[in-house]
Amino acid sequence: MVKVTLKSDAQNLDEVIVVAYGTAKKSSFTGSAAVIKADKIVSGSKESFDKALSGKMAGVRTASATGDPGSMAEINIRGVGSISASKSPLYVIDGVVTKADDDMNYYGKTQSVLSTLNPEDIESMTVLKDAAAAVYGARAANGVVLVTTKKGNLGAPKISYSGTFGITDEVSRAKMLNAYQYGKLWNAVRAADPTDTSINPLTDLFQADELSTMRGLNYDLLDKYWKAAFTQQHSVNLSGATERASYFAGISFFDQDGNLGKLDYNRWNYRAGVDVKISKWLKANLQVSGDYGKQNKPNVKVGGT
Numbered sequence: 349m350v351k352v353t354l355k356s357d358a359q360n361l362d363e364v365i366v367v368a369y370g371t372a373k374k375s376s377f378t379g380s381a382a383v384i385k386a387d388k389i390v391s392g393s394k395e396s397f398d399k400a401l402s403g404k405m406a407g408v409r410t411a412s413a414t415g416d417p418g419s420m421a422e423i424n425i426r427g428v429g430s431i432s433a434s435k436s437p438l439y440v441i442d443g444v445v446t447k448a449d450d451d452m453n454y455y456g457k458t459q460s461v462l463s464t465l466n467p468e469d470i471e472s473m474t475v476l477k478d479a480a481a482a483v484y485g486a487r488a489a490n491g492v493v494l495v496t497t498k499k500g501n502l503g504a505p506k507i508s509y510s511g512t513f514g515i516t517d518e519v520s521r522a523k524m525l526n527a528y529q530y531g532k533l534w535n536a537v538r539a540a541d542p543t544d545t546s547i548n549p550l551t552d553l554f555q556a557d558e559l560s561t562m563r564g565l566n567y568d569l570l571d572k573y574w575k576a577a578f579t580q581q582h583s584v585n586l587s588g589a590t591e592r593a594s595y596f597a598g599i600s601f602f603d604q605d606g607n608l609g610k611l612d613y614n615r616w617n618y619r620a621g622v623d624v625k626i627s628k629w630l631k632a633n634l635q636v637s638g639d640y641g642k643q644n645k646p647n648v649k650v651g652g653t
Contacts, residue, residue: 401421502590509583600617
């Protein structure tokens with residue numbers, strides 16, 4: 349017989365989490381919410397916050413449609429949502445409400461607001477699920493992502509730097525057919541049904557002389573153009589605070605190469621904020637942020653003008 353005894357974690361229950369327009373202790377919060385701190389965020393991918401979040405929260409799914417440099421990761425809370433309607437959650441960054449498809453449209457695609465937010469600037473994030481997000485109304489049908497950015501701590505100004513370098517390369521490569529093998533396979537598939545009268549053996553199948561020529565027409569595109577891709581990220585932050593004011597400013601640069609052709613992505617982020625205590629009952633806050641990114645991607649349009 350196995351005896352199991354559960355003990356309460358008082359420290360965890362006293363943790364303060366951001367909930368809607370205020371804060372609450374976990375011990376008194378009855379909704380469904382998940383919290384992730386700054387150290388967990390920056391321990392993952394530095395490319396963007398949405399990808400750094402991958403696999404770190406229960407009930408939160410992140411998925412990227414492609415592996416292109418600068419590709420977006422879609423965030424879904426509690427499943428994939430409606431097939432036709434928007435599946436993105438509501439984002440609230442330092443109290444400012446926004447949706448991913450309201451104002452973020454890069455390269456003809458909707459981009460997650462968090463994908464352009466430097467992970468180094470984030471203090472914590474809370475995900476409100478199900479009924480816990482009801483305070484934001486119908487617009488929070490797909491859940492709410494609450495982001496709190498870093499602020500200055502009391503003391504002298506501090507300057508911090510963070511940088512990473514990485515490399516992306518293939519682990520292994522599948523063996524490809526050569527031209528002759530492809531031609532033989534094509535003939536076998538096309539002529540598989542002897543009753544199919546729509547096939548012209550002279551024009552729809554490779555002839556013997558063509559197959560003979562194809563033995564010496566082997567060309568491996570991947571072998572010629574594939575290369576290792578390099579990634580780098582640099583971030584510089586300045587923070588500090590006095591009894592009357594706190595401030596934080598940061599700038600970051602991210603660059604990612606592709607493995608084939610001229611596929612690359614680079615992005616600059618900046619964020620600055622100051623909190624001033626004017627009197628016992630009045631505080632003022634000012635924040636400025638922005639980003640600039642450039643992405644080179646393949647032209648996959650077929651036909652048209």
